[in-house]
Amino acid sequence: MTGPETTPDTPRHSAANVLGLCSTGHGAAAALVSARHGVRALTLDRYTGCKHSLLFSRRELTDIHSGESDVDHAIRDALDYSFNGFPPSFISEDALLPFVRHLLGGLPLGPEDIDMIVTADCHFAFNWGRVGTLLECLFPNAEVVRGLEHHQIHQWQAYLPSPFERAAVLTADESGEDLGRMDESRIAMTLSHAHGLRMEVLQEHLHPGSSPGLLYAEFSRHLGFYAGDEGKTMGLASYGRDTLYRKLRPALGLHEDGSFSFPPAAEYLPQVARYAPRREDGALLPGHADIAFAIQRMIEEIMLNAAGALRRRLPDVDAICLAGGVALNSCANQRIADEAGFRQLYIAPNPGDNGHALACALYGAQILAGHPRAPVATDYLGPPAETSQALERTLADHGISTRQASAQDIAALLAEGRILGLFQHGSEHGPRALGNRSILADPRSPAMTHIVNARIKHRELFRPFAPVVLYEQARQWFDLGEAGDDESPFMLRVFPVREALRDQLGAITHVDGTARVQTLRREHNPWLYEIIEAFGALTGVPVLLNTSFNLAGKPIVETAADAIECYRSCGMDGLLLGQRLTLKPQATAHPDPQASEEFDELQRLVSHLRAA
Incomplete structure (x- = not known):
């Protein structure tokens, strides 16, 4: 399955100051790309002091907590499940402007100086159907752009900060949003070719059948780890043996197009539980390390297979860029660097959903407003420390x-x-x-x-x-x-x-x-x-x-x-x-x-x- 090429032929706006905003199930963030003042980016939890802080509109949060619709009920249950309790939440009508002012600290800029805002309807707090003209009211001189899909943002997030003019792009996570163009299916992996200011999508693989993020999360949950704890699974894997991996590996199908298949959780989790019981707060057993080893080795093979599919499609491209939550898996990243056949690897410094804000700002500035491309050489993008x-x-x-x-x-x-x-x-x-x-x-x-x-x-x-x-x-x-x-x-x-x-x-x-x-x-x-x-x-x-x-x-x-x-x-x-x-x-x-x-x-x- 392939998506459309989404890059406009010519810049459509002369925006000098572009603000990117995001609020997903993993947190919220804001980013500025300014022709005069450079790049800044900050996650909301650094500002609030509460890990995984999310932004919601007032109406949105009320509807989600009351289960106003099937969608609201599903969102509440998903966040409760992911974080073992609903994450810290802040009202965008109250918190957004103070947060953005903190991001702009020390610059001669205020909300009225923002020329363009790029976000997405798939983000909490900024969906047109939920908030209407809130952003236009808070930022009176800004054009608001909401047209990007979740994995489109990940694609630009992988490529635009990189030093490459041409690259293979691999994005992988649990999933994006329900897409009308795909009969309400959700994308979990994309394979693309970036060249100049164009992004050509070669393959799109769907949740749940080909979702590396979902598979890793299910195993991690069995180990007693929640959203944001995936690094614990990766660290624990090094203490494990391959006993369970050898039992599970025959069920993993790696396909020529970069997708994969594995039995649904209802089929494989009972086997995992027989090997070592589901862990809540109790002690780790050696069997739990074997479980972590099994999923870590499989996720490495899944990601390496996807990168290999890109290499076969793009044999003359030397570089590959990664984004999506799975790109935080540094062991899988290194397998790609060592074995996929590309000469260079770039991973966005904040490759998960919290990096969406920076990706949106870079997209608005470089793709829509014609700012020159420039690599983001460091990740020291927060506002300056105190005078x-x-x-x-x-x-x-x-x-x-x-x-x-x-x-x-x-x-x-x-x-x-x-x-x-x-x-x-x-x-x-x-x-x-x-x-x-x-x-x-x-x-x-x-x-x-x-x-x-x-x-x-x-x-x-x-x-x-x-x-x-x-x-x-x-x-x-x-x-x-x-x-x-x-x-x-x-x-x-x-x-x-x-x-x-x-x-x-x-x-x-x-x-x-x-x-x-x-x-x-x-x-x-x-x-x-x-x-x-x-x-x-x-x-x-x-x-x-x-x-x-x-x-x-x-x-x-x-x-x-x-x-x-x-x-x-x-x-x-x-x-x-x-x-x-x-x-x-x-x-x-x-x-x-x-x-x-x-x-x-x-x-x-x-x-x-x-x-x-």
């Missing part, structure tokens, strides 16, 4: 004293085993902390993994941490594969840690010998680069453990006040606000992570893997 005067007030309000610190000072603290928060400049738009909202630690000792997990992040001990490494030295420490495709600036690819060096990187080497790597160039984050450089000079290891600046169940911090509150509420030793350092009065005593039920559980999983 120095505002930061002084925040520090005074919280009773925090600071001192200037050099990179050598910070490196020495990290080498002593201190765990430091780093807050600077605009926040990362995507789900990975890349050095502006990060928690940093020494990557050398395996104990640091358990300390940060149990005493700082308060999450499961089986979940690995990622490294950030100086780009110029990355190949020395990690097996990056082919030269020319060895960058991972958004922490969305997995590479083997070089075997001879794994003992020096115990805190970031996963149980299978790999790491989800961030490669860093000096020009992208000079201060973090300088810290890593100093740590390398001191220890011989130009690598740091880098995890997101938040606690379990909370979004990544957005403001300096958020950072201070997070720092004070956990076992972090110090906080860097730019180059200003504050330390707790005495070194934090990190209790022995091995003295816990979670550590015993982890040891059972490791023993299970070694027994294989």
Whole structure:
């Protein structure tokens, strides 16, 4: 099944300031693409402090909670099921303008300066049938464009931020919206060819029969994980054996057109449950790791098959771009990089539904308004951190004293085993902390993994941490594969840690010998680069453990006040606000992570893997 080519022949609008908006079942976001002021993007949960925050119109939310129609009832049930409870919700009539003003902070722009808004009728809060002319009232000078479908947005999300003028484009998630042009069916995967400013759709594969996101979600739910927890399944998979995979694999059909088939959940879940029971809040069993292994291996094969179909259709195209929620699966991404036959891979830094807003803004600016294409080289797209005067007030309000610190000072603290928060400049738009909202630690000792997990992040001990490494030295420490495709600036690819060096990187080497790597160039984050450089000079290891600046169940911090509150509420030793350092009065005593039920559980999983 193929969709229409959707690109207009000529720009239709001279909009200088384009706003993209989205609110889907995974969260809400806003993005600006301005001819004069560049690119900004921010998810709503960073602004509200409530993870997975959604926007709804007042009428829409009332109808959904009351089950006004079959559609409303289905939406309520789907969100309840996905998140194990209805997600945090905010009324667009009240919350949208303050959120957008925060996004525009520091710019000489207001709502009246927005020339174009691009969103979609498939998004909550912005559907014409629900909100009418609300956007036109809030943004009086903006043309409002709503014509894009869910997977069309993913296609442009994959391609427009990339550096390529021609690329294969693969999108994959659970599904988009019901489409009248497809008899109310929903798309779960698309295979396309992007060239210049055109998007040619080659194949569209449908939910539920060929939905990789649905299949992964069903297995993850059996493991006790909900929407947004898919990374837990991927991390747990490395502790599993292939016993269940070998039983299930014959039922997986991989087809020449890039689609796949697998029995419906009612048929395969009883077999999975016999292997290991459905997990709610209880302990993980070795069988649960085998279940995670099975679905992780199958999703890798599904995605690799789809990329292979694109390669066969486009044998002279060197690059492939990925988007959709499944593109957050860094192990599957790496299988595509290594085995699909393309020379270059680009993954949008926020490839899931929360990245729709940026995709909409880029589409409006570059496709509709004729702005020149420009790669989005970094993910530091949030509004700038507080001015120095505002930061002084925040520090005074919280009773925090600071001192200037050099990179050598910070490196020495990290080498002593201190765990430091780093807050600077605009926040990362995507789900990975890349050095502006990060928690940093020494990557050398395996104990640091358990300390940060149990005493700082308060999450499961089986979940690995990622490294950030100086780009110029990355190949020395990690097996990056082919030269020319060895960058991972958004922490969305997995590479083997070089075997001879794994003992020096115990805190970031996963149980299978790999790491989800961030490669860093000096020009992208000079201060973090300088810290890593100093740590390398001191220890011989130009690598740091880098995890997101938040606690379990909370979004990544957005403001300096958020950072201070997070720092004070956990076992972090110090906080860097730019180059200003504050330390707790005495070194934090990190209790022995091995003295816990979670550590015993982890040891059972490791023993299970070694027994294989």
